[in-house]
Amino acid sequence: MSRDLLTKAETYREELTKFLGDLVSIKSFSAGEREVVQRIRKEMEKVGFDEVRIDGLGNILGRIGSGKRVIAMDAHIDTVEVGNEKLWKVDPFGGVVSDGVIYGRGASDQKAGMAAMVYGARIMKEEGLLGDFTLYVTGTVMEEDCDGLCWRYIINEDGIRPDYVVITEPTNLNIYRGHRGRMELQVRTSGLSCHASAPERGINAIYKMSRIIAEIERLNERLTRDSFLGKGTIAVTQIFFKSPSQNAVADECTIQLDRRLTAGETKETVIRELQEVIQMAGEEAEIVELFYERPSYTGIVYPVEKYFPTWVMEEDSEIVLKTVNTYREVFGEEPFVDKWTFSTNGIATAGVFSIPTIGFGPANEIFAHSPDDQCPVDHLVRAAAMYALLPLRLSQ
Incomplete structure (x- = not known):
């Protein structure tokens, strides 16, 4: 044969x-x-x-x-x-x-x-x-x-x-x-804008996010390893902010996360870990689950969550x-x-x-x-x- x-x-x-x-x-x-x-x-x-x-x-x-x-x-x-x-x-x-x-x-x-x-x-x-x-x-x-x-x-x-x-x-x-699977998420912090000449009058959303990012980096080192699939990972891949001007304190900051999932890791475990990370950073932040909504070449939009088991x-x-x-x-x-x-x-x-x-x-x-x-x-x-x-x- x-x-x-x-x-x-x-x-x-x-x-x-x-x-x-x-x-x-x-x-x-x-x-x-x-x-x-x-x-x-x-x-x-x-x-x-x-x-x-x-x-x-x-x-x-x-x-x-x-x-x-x-x-x-x-x-x-x-x-x-x-x-x-x-x-x-x-x-x-x-x-x-x-x-x-x-x-x-x-x-x-x-x-x-x-x-x-x-x-x-x-x-x-x-x-x-x-x-x-x-x-x-x-x-x-x-x-x-x-x-x-x-x-x-x-x-x-x-x-x-x-x-x-x-x-x-x-x-x-x-x-x-x-x-491995993967998941795309965002984490968003909110602050209070003010003139950058007196930053103490505001709440800098970027500073709040920086403490969360530091905890995310430490989380990556703690993630479990599977003998076949290898280790789960988490990475900050993009940072966005909103501010009235270059001379103002940012009132919003968002990070994009790429989370690679090994055996036993699910959407629920990922969300729970991020909630713990935000708490460890001593901050408040919103976890945003993302959806894919781009039209295909035929014009159809078929929304799905960006969670890939x-x-x-x-x-x-x-x-x-x-x-x-x-x-x-x-x-x-x-x-x-x-x-x-x-x-x-x-x-x-x-x-x-x-x-x-x-x-x-x-x-x-x-x-x-x-x-x-x-x-x-x-x-x-x-x-x-x-x-x-x-x-x-x-x-x-």
Whole structure:
């Protein structure tokens, strides 16, 4: 089986390379994915998907089969911005191929996964690797802005709730079984403005916040560590203030917090910790829970709170064992099982909806969001072979 699938996938090396190159050449920042969705639709129709549709949020859903078990393979198709173009060695939208590697924004994170999924599904259909399952290959939107928003929509509004989900974010062809969660919050202090020439007449909201920030820094050192996921963290990432002028004491100060959640940490524990921190600082402050409300490229606003739960699949869980065995079958070797350092759509599928979720993807996550964004063509070929067999094995 392994030799047959890898040989079959190898015959599509040129088409895989062109497809990923085309995807990279299309700018698709969050909430601007319309053009790349149409390119994916064209490829799905070309390779013989049974159904291709675009939902209200703008996700593209390709279906093969109509069996009892529902399996989804997911890739987000939005990217982060380019940043400083002077740091790039190639045109970030050139789809440049050099020495067997495709370069450009989104090559690793994560258009490579999209390209490999489409051709994995093609091989699956051509080789008759079909069973009593329905496969959805999903190109999802706005993940970089709000992980999991797309899957909340697919499950709640499209009515598609898979039995298993494969996340194709970059894993360097390893198997990943979870990652830390995260939460975005703000803390706000209030003061009393006055002329800066006599600051004692007012109450400086920035000074109040400074004492809270010092306690937050100490909190970060106390946060717990999980043997698999690692340590939870908290960081102040932005500071805002309001003041009548540069010559006045600030009457309001707000900080933005990035809280990474390890095993056992939840929204409730985060809020409770912050309440304790404010008390330890001897101040009064408001904790503000944030919501994502940006319109998608279709114009839909689908508000969700900026709380993204931690998720982990146990080593002896069915989805992990079946994925490991499929890897052995395809590649004839033992896989490396690990976790992502960043967050994925798994926060919704596994973290919110408790759907068994696993990660396997081409490219190395170290190149995500970097000016060296890249994916080896060999990874596309090998990932396509794995994706061709994995849905069948998960359904059995």
